[in-house]
Amino acid sequence: MIKVRVPATSANMGPGFDCLGVALNLYNEYGFEEIEDGLVFEGFPKEFSNKDNIIYKSMLKVFEVCKYKTKGIKIKLLKNDIPIARGLGSSSSCIVAGLVGANNLLENKLSENDLLNLAVEIEGHSDNVAPALLGGIVIAVIENGKIIYEKIENKNNLSFISIIPDFKLETEKARSVLPKNLTYEDSVYNIGRAALLAIGLNNGNNEILRTACKDKLHEPYRNSLIKGIDLIKKEAYNNGALASYLSGAGPTIMVIVERLGCFTKSMEAFLKTMKFSYKILELSVDIKGAIVIEGDK
Numbered sequence: 001m002i003k004v005r006v007p008a009t010s011a012n013m014g015p016g017f018d019c020l021g022v023a024l025n026l027y028n029e030y031g032f033e034e035i036e037d038g039l040v041f042e043g044f045p046k047e048f049s050n051k052d053n054i055i056y057k058s059m060l061k062v063f064e065v066c067k068y069k070t071k072g073i074k075i076k077l078l079k080n081d082i083p084i085a086r087g088l089g090s091s092s093s094c095i096v097a098g099l100v101g102a103n104n105l106l107e108n109k110l111s112e113n114d115l116l117n118l119a120v121e122i123e124g125h126s127d128n129v130a131p132a133l134l135g136g137i138v139i140a141v142i143e144n145g146k147i148i149y150e151k152i153e154n155k156n157n158l159s160f161i162s163i164i165p166d167f168k169l170e171t172e173k174a175r176s177v178l179p180k181n182l183t184y185e186d187s188v189y190n191i192g193r194a195a196l197l198a199i200g201l202n203n204g205n206n207e208i209l210r211t212a213c214k215d216k217l218h219e220p221y222r223n224s225l226i227k228g229i230d231l232i233k234k235e236a237y238n239n240g241a242l243a244s245y246l247s248g249a250g251p252t253i254m255v256i257v258e259r260l261g262c263f264t265k266s267m268e269a270f271l272k273t274m275k276f277s278y279k280i281l282e283l284s285v286d287i288k289g290a291i292v293i294e295g296d297k
Contacts, residue, residue, distance in 0.1 A: 001033045001076070002104045005293045006097045007135065007286040008082040009089030010160065010254050011127035014213035014245035015193040020139050021089075023131035023286040024160055028093045029293070030055065031076035032101035043077035054091060054122075058098025061118050066109050075101075085168035087248030092128035095119050100133070100290045116140075116147050128248065135289030139198060154285045155204030161255040161264065162247065162281040163232060163271070169225060174249035177221045186216040206242050206258055213243035213256070226251045228274050239266045 008026040012018070031042075039056065041049035051057075055075055063070055082090045099115045110118075112133070119129035126140035130149055140149035197212035199205075223229050223246070233244045236255045240263060247254040257263055264280055271278045 001031045001074075002101055003029060003031050003078060003293045004097045004101045004104070004290060005029045005079075006093040006100075006132055006290045007089075007288075008283075009092055009128045009131045009248075010087070010162075010252075011089065011248040012215070012218065012245065013137075013197060013254075014215045014219070014243070015190040015197060015217070016127065016139065017190070017215070017217045018125040018127050019141055020137075020194065020197070021127040021131040022137045022160065023135045023289055024088075024162075024283040025286045026081050026088070026162075026281065026283055027079060027286075028077075028082050028090070028097065029079035030097045030101060031074075031078050032059075032105060033074040033076075034070055034105055035072040035074050037072040039072065040074040041076075042074065043080075044075075054094045055098040055101075058095045058118075058122055059102035061122065062099055062102035062106065062110060062115075065114070065118070066106055068106055070105075083164060083252075085170050086164050087169070087246065087250045087252040088162065088164075089128040089132055089248065091171075092119075092123060092132045095122050096129055096132045096290045100292065104292055113147070116149070120147055131289065133290050135287045136285060137201060152198055152201045154201065156206060156258060157284070158201075158206070158242070159257050159260055160283045160285070161236075161241075161257055161267070162283055163236075163253040163255065163267065164279045164281065165226070165251050166277045166279070167251060169249060169251040171249045174222050174225065177225065178218055179221065182217060189214075189216045209243040209256060210237070210241075213245045215245065218249075219246050222246060222250050226253075227276065229253060232271070232274070235270045236267065239263050 007023040011021040084090045130138040130140040137152040200208040243256040
């Protein structure tokens with residue numbers, strides 16, 4: 001059985017809407033095996049154990065491109081640490097795992113770029129799937145139907161603190177509150193900050209991160225769906241955070257810190273006063289992306 005590990009991701013990072021994301025050291029692991037006949041799922045909830053499973057559908061994309069007809073497939077959920085519908089790339093982990101697993105079964109006929117383009121074709125945008133596949137902090141855009149990307153170096157080895165609420169927020173709902181049109185002023189605001197964030201991270205200039213992570217394209221509209229987000233961000237800054245932003249479509253709030261110190265304990269004490277319960281994870285950047293951790297045929 002081929003075993004694939006895929007990291008969680010945090011997309012947008014404030015101003016980088018649909019084009020900027022970071023891979024984090026929180027993982028799902030999946031097993032893949034070609035069998036004599038049929039489709040077998042192990043470890044998945046019943047509602048995901050069918051042909052509509054996004055992992056299986058992603059595998060079929062690889063088989064289709066490679067003109068390969070499989071006899072049967074077994075997919076096993078080995079580790080499931082990425083929370084669903086929390087803005088940490090759970091669906092992207094499934095897409096990337098299916099692509100990498102299928103490609104490995106075919107002895108890697110497709111290149112990494114081939115897989116990335118297929119992932120974006122399935123997902124619709126690159127901010128989660130690119131870091132999930134490639135690792136690190138990634139800027140990725142679509143040009144003439146192809147993905148152009150570049151990695152940003154995490155010079156100061158920053159920590160990413162995930163504040164995860166106990167309620168889900170489906171991406172479809174989070175996108176439904178976005179405006180159909182944007183002002184020229186708001187667009188320029190985000191362009192400047194996205195550029196500032198990229199160069200600040202790459203140069204290790206932490207002083208500009210708070211300004212650089214600000215956004216006017218999606219967070220002002222989605223914040224209404226996440227009770228207490230302004231208070232949580234304010235408390236994070238009171239405890240020394242460098243920056244904070246809404247992870248993906250939410251509802252997870254991501255906080256960037258340089259030194260952990262007592263940050264997590266202080267935030268946990270504060271969050272106990274909030275209406276909803278929260279889980280805090282101390283994470284760092286995963287630089288490897290999706291990997292095959294064990295494989296035998």
